Amino acid sequence: MVLCPVIGKLQHKHVVLASASPRRQEILSNAGLRFEVVPSRFKEKLHKASFATPYAYAVETAKQKALEVAGRMHQKDLRAPDVVIGADTIVAVGATILEKPVDKQDAYRMLSRLNGKEHSVFTGVAIVHCCSKDGRLDTEVSEFYEETTVTFSELSEELLWEYINSGEPMDKAGGYGIQALGGMLVENVHGDFLNVVGFPLNHFCKELARLYYPPRPEGLRRVKHDSIPAVDTFENLSDTEGGGSDPGPSAEGGRGGEEADGDRSQAPGALDAALNGAESRPPFPTGLLELMDGFKASKVLFTACKLKLFDVLKDQGPLKAVDVARKLDACAGGTEQLLDVCVALGLLEKTHRGYSNTAVTTLHLVSDAEHSLLGLAEYNDAHVWGVFTRLGLAVREGAGQARGALGVTEEEEHLSQSREMTLQFMRAMHSLSKLTAHHVATAFDLSRFTSACDLGGCTGILARELAREYPHLQVTVFDLPEVIELSGGFQRGGRQTERIRFVPGDFFKDNLPEADLYVLSRILQDWPDDRLHKLLSRISSGCKPGGGLLVAEAAAEEEEGASRSPRLRTLSAGQPRSPDEHRRLLQRHGFRDVRVARAGDLLRVVLGTRAAP
Numbered sequence: 001m002v003l004c005p006v007i008g009k010l011q012h013k014h015v016v017l018a019s020a021s022p023r024r025q026e027i028l029s030n031a032g033l034r035f036e037v038v039p040s041r042f043k044e045k046l047h048k049a050s051f052a053t054p055y056a057y058a059v060e061t062a063k064q065k066a067l068e069v070a071g072r073m074h075q076k077d078l079r080a081p082d083v084v085i086g087a088d089t090i091v092a093v094g095a096t097i098l099e100k101p102v103d104k105q106d107a108y109r110m111l112s113r114l115n116g117k118e119h120s121v122f123t124g125v126a127i128v129h130c131c132s133k134d135g136r137l138d139t140e141v142s143e144f145y146e147e148t149t150v151t152f153s154e155l156s157e158e159l160l161w162e163y164i165n166s167g168e169p170m171d172k173a174g175g176y177g178i179q180a181l182g183g184m185l186v187e188n189v190h191g192d193f194l195n196v197v198g199f200p201l202n203h204f205c206k207e208l209a210r211l212y213y214p215p216r217p218e219g220l221r222r223v224k225h226d227s228i229p230a231v232d233t234f235e236n237l238s239d240t241e242g243g244g245s246d247p248g249p250s251a252e253g254g255r256g257g258e259e260a261d262g263d264r265s266q267a268p269g270a271l272d273a274a275l276n277g278a279e280s281r282p283p284f285p286t287g288l289l290e291l292m293d294g295f296k297a298s299k300v301l302f303t304a305c306k307l308k309l310f311d312v313l314k315d316q317g318p319l320k321a322v323d324v325a326r327k328l329d330a331c332a333g334g335t336e337q338l339l340d341v342c343v344a345l346g347l348l349e350k351t352h353r354g355y356s357n358t359a360v361t362t363l364h365l366v367s368d369a370e371h372s373l374l375g376l377a378e379y380n381d382a383h384v385w386g387v388f389t390r391l392g393l394a395v396r397e398g399a400g401q402a403r404g405a406l407g408v409t410e411e412e413e414h415l416s417q418s419r420e421m422t423l424q425f426m427r428a429m430h431s432l433s434k435l436t437a438h439h440v441a442t443a444f445d446l447s448r449f450t451s452a453c454d455l456g457g458c459t460g461i462l463a464r465e466l467a468r469e470y471p472h473l474q475v476t477v478f479d480l481p482e483v484i485e486l487s488g489g490f491q492r493g494g495r496q497t498e499r500i501r502f503v504p505g506d507f508f509k510d511n512l513p514e515a516d517l518y519v520l521s522r523i524l525q526d527w528p529d530d531r532l533h534k535l536l537s538r539i540s541s542g543c544k545p546g547g548g549l550l551v552a553e554a555a556a557e558e559e560e561g562a563s564r565s566p567r568l569r570t571l572s573a574g575q576p577r578s579p580d581e582h583r584r585l586l587q588r589h590g591f592r593d594v595r596v597a598r599a600g601d602l603l604r605v606v607l608g609t610r611a612a613p
């Protein structure tokens with residue numbers, strides 16, 4: 001990911017977000033930052049008139065919020081986190097500062113002031129690096145602010161009151177939430193949108209880059225930046241570029257992007273030395289601790305899915321914990337705990353009105369969502385979870401080495417014999433294929449083919465995508481009879497197009513349907529070598545010269561942009577093949593002009609053309 005190097009600078013540090021704002025939590029966790037949330041108890045009561053500008057007020061409030069948390073944590077444990085982040089968002093109309101409304105009348109006053117006009121949204125941010133020495137807390141504060149200008153449309157009284165009565169304004173600076181209903185009030189935004197939502201992510205990354213990658217001394221610099229590096233230069237910043245591994249922030253905390261570059265080659269201060277590792281305390285193993293808890297997070301997700309929590313909140317949210325408990329017919333205390341953990345995991349948002357789904361949850365964890373992954377969650381919970389509990393035994397006894405440490409159990413072997421298990425598996429594949437089918441279908445231009453056969457095509461998601469992309473293509477889905485029998489239940493409004501047909505059969509035994517193009521999507525990795533070669537040679541003999549074979553498989557993690565899940569999958573299936581291995585495999589079975597392309601984050605697609613025998 002492009003911004004990884006700069007966010008990654010915090011990955012081994014104990015980072016605390018001193019904010020109760022669910023939006024800030026979501027923005028930062030979406031950016032890949034790992035942190036603990038400790039809401040600040042600092043009362044936003046600084047004397048506004050004593051600040052020269054509205055943003056100075058926001059910056060100071062952000063700093064006080066972060067320092068309060070650092071101080072409190074240090075007092076409690078005699079040890080502070082490494083970094084505390086505080087933020088404060090305000091709306092400014094000229095010199096007047098608007099914060100969160102205290103009641104509906106206040107919200108009305110604010111929104112009336114903004115009506116039909118332009119205003120500024122400022123978020124002040126403080127990044128506090130902490131270090132405790134001899135029981136004393138040392139802090140070094142970097143602070144900055146970001147300004148975005150927003151223009152409201154002319155809005156009627158009726159609309160303003162309708163909006164106020166929705167309850168949305170109450171916990172939002174200026175009385176509106178641009179990311180939700182409040183977006184309808186806004187005609188124009190100039191600047192960073194996320195800054196209005198509560199956290200200027202882009203400026204934050206630039207600030208991290210400034211702190212952790214101080215520019216080289218002038219003579220050594222390849223590129224001269226007028227100020228701080230732009231976001232699109234972050235990916236070029238390697239550990240070595242700054243002159244060593246994780247040098248920690250530069251000695252100059254300063255006022256963020258406001259100040260010109262100083263002489264960064266000065267000797268670092270005492271705090272810097274500590275952050276550089278001169279102190280013997282090792283970095284806080286946040287990543288490791290999170291790995292240890294990873295299984296709990298998965299189980300929380302699976303449980304919430306099983307209880308249909310996200311469906312309830314989609315239809316009736318926001319809801320208080322007691323109401324959710326009633327709807328789920330569950331215990332109130334337990335439900336509240338589950339809800340709060342879901343908030344911490346970024347699966348839910350919590351406001352004074354209750355709990356509601358986040359954007360990602362709405363997209364992927366609601367049953368009837370187009371891109372629902374509920375089937376995959378259900379399968380992982382009911383099946384894969386159990387398989388992984390015998391990992392230790394499988395590693396010790398070397399079970400099923402050919403297909404990964406976990407091998408194949410009798411249970412898996414008989415998967416197709418149980419209707420419920422088959423359905424579970426199909427639902428999981430259906431969920432996943434919806435995410436990947438478009439990438440697979442469009443990784444190459446397949447318009448030269450007139451017919452395709454998706455071997456092991458399951459519920460026909462990829463077939464549908466192929467038919468959609470290539471208007472002249474006839475597609476056959478070929479799969480085991482029990483799968484084909486159940487596949488009808490997955491077709492919305494019947495079989496989606498007349499150009500798709502479903503044919504039952506076993507690709508190891510039965511004649512393959514005729515086609516110009518054979519497709520194997522996420523199939524090869526499931527089979528040991530002997531079966532794999534058998535399958536490929538059957539396809540090769542069935543394929544006419546000039547015909548094609550399209551293989552989609554998990555990309556290896558080492559490849560840029562690949563996700564970690566294929567590597568985990570090697571424990572239950574095989575090792576992902578490299579592009580060269582794929583090329584050789586297809587060539588060995590008579591395919592030439594083998595081309596390889598990435599298809600999204602998960603898959604690699606390989607296309608070969610059948611040579612004349």
Ligand SMILES: O=c1[nH]cc([C@@H]2O[C@H](COP(=O)(O)OP(=O)(O)OP(=O)(O)O)[C@@H](O)[C@H]2O)c(=O)[nH]1
Pocket residue numbers: 018019020021022023024039040044065087088089090100171172173176177178179182196197198199
């Ligand atoms: O368009 C939007 N504008 C603002 C917001 C949210 O408004 C609040 C601003 O309040 P503050 O900065 O004081 O932060 P708190 O929520 O009180 O949390 P702290 O614990 O950090 O003080 C903020 O939540 C923004 O996200 C919005 O959502 N949309």
